[in-house]
Amino acid sequence: MTTAALPRIGLAPGVDPSDDVRPDDHTAALYRYALRRGELGPLDVAAAELGAPTGALLVAATRLVELRLLTTDTAAGGRLVPTPPEVATDLLVAPVERAIYRRRDLADQLRDSIRAVTAPDGEDTAPHGELDTLTGGAEIRGLFKLATETCRRELVVLRPGHGPEAVIDDLLDPCFEALERAVPTRILAPHRSRTGFATRARAARLAASGAEIRTLSEVPRAAVVFDRSTAVLVDLTEHGEPTARRVRDADVVGFLLELFDQLWADATPFGSDAAGYADAADDLRRSLARLMAEGHTDEVVARRLGMSVRTCRRHIAGLLQELDAVSRFQAGVRAADRFPLTAAGQPASGA
CATH class of the missing domain: 1.10.10.10 (Winged helix-like DNA-binding domain superfamily/Winged helix DNA-binding domain)
Structure with missing residues (x-):
């Protein structure tokens, strides 16, 4: 089956895709079916195996295409093949996250411009000590994506062991795209990163990509510093949305880096020795x-x-x-x- 056989579902600009593309049991079952086979194949065959109406599976397939969980493999005759969830998320969600943060950044620029025009003569208009607060994973990831794209000299990451680990890793993932451009990256993680299979495998992948990793018994909180000029402090809770504070004050960022360097000096290098x-x-x-x-x-x-x-x-x-x-x-x-x-x-x- 190819995308040509599917009706297109248009999403109006500014409309949340979940309003028009709402997954149901047929959608989930069809995605698992495609994963098992490695492709979607004829819908009538899928309908017989899943015991579902062909019409319902056609709607489900269309939803999967809209969610980027099914994509066309041009090398295989245009067949629909399943996409890993993390890839689909990056394709569909990343542009939304970037757009959210760009709007916030534009608001900051407008605010700074107004302050520069209206401030009394001789008054320093730089936002010394000002904190920019972001709420929710989408805004925080959007900030990390844009900050990472412009990061050139150094990336410093504090990755704590307490809090919901899946949320922490999901938020920090965009930062490690800096490794693709060989940006020097230092990561402080808890000792438990050496023991759990998933955390150790993740740390090993980052180390293989060029990150320098050290571990401590206690890492106080999640934080990232970009190019020694912008720091982002992340607050995580077991329940509720994460929040972050972006700090651009040179004194505060310098203090955080001094603290990081002290912790770094006493940490144990990550490795297989x-x-x-x-x-x-x-x-x-x-x-x-x-x-x-x-x-x-x-x-x-x-x-x-x-x-x-x-x-x-x-x-x-x-x-x-x-x-x-x-x-x-x-x-x-x-x-x-x-x-x-x-x-x-x-x-x-x-x-």
Whole structure:
């Protein structure tokens, strides 16, 4: 089956595609069917296999084309073949995200122009310390896409371990397009990036693309700095839309970079070497013992270290056994004797 056999569904400018193209059970079933076969094929065959009316599948196929989940393979005679969801999303959603941010950027430019005209003589019209707040994944990704397109000298990324990981990765993905242009990129991630299969595979792909990655037991929050001139701080919650603040004040951006460099100096390089794993494991035990000694609950310790409470309790049990301790307090005391409760190279509190 080819796109020529499908009626076109026109979407009026400014209309949300979901208003006209609303997926249903037939649409989802037909997409899974195309994935299994590697192509759509004749609709009457699909109808017989899926037990659905041919007319309903025709509408479903049209919706899949509009959603870019089916595309024409010109090398295969114009057959309709399934598209991976991430590719379809980039084709359909990325232009919308860019348009959203461009409108916000235009509003900023107009605001700055008005300020420049109306400000008293001699008054500095630069937006020192001004924060630009964005709400929702579409606006944040739009900002990241445009900022990445103009990034040339350096990209710095803080990728925390706490919060909804799928949301974090989805928001940060556009930033890593800078690697395609060989922009120097440094990424700080939590130690857990070394252990989980998905997170380790992701980190390995970024490293293979040229990113320099180091890990810490605690990464405080999600943030990105472009060309040492623009910083974006991202706030994430388990429920509700993410928000971000764009900062262009030179002093604030400089402070964030100094903080990043301090964390970077004490972080462990990501790699396959055994020494790196040993350093990361020691740092994790050190941080775990420190938080236990400070009297934090399992939930707080887990959140600070970017892991689930269940995983955190498993690490705590292992540390108690390793230190032959019967209580968290005793573990903290024995851990202080076994190894310093500060990272290597850092002075203890009050030193």
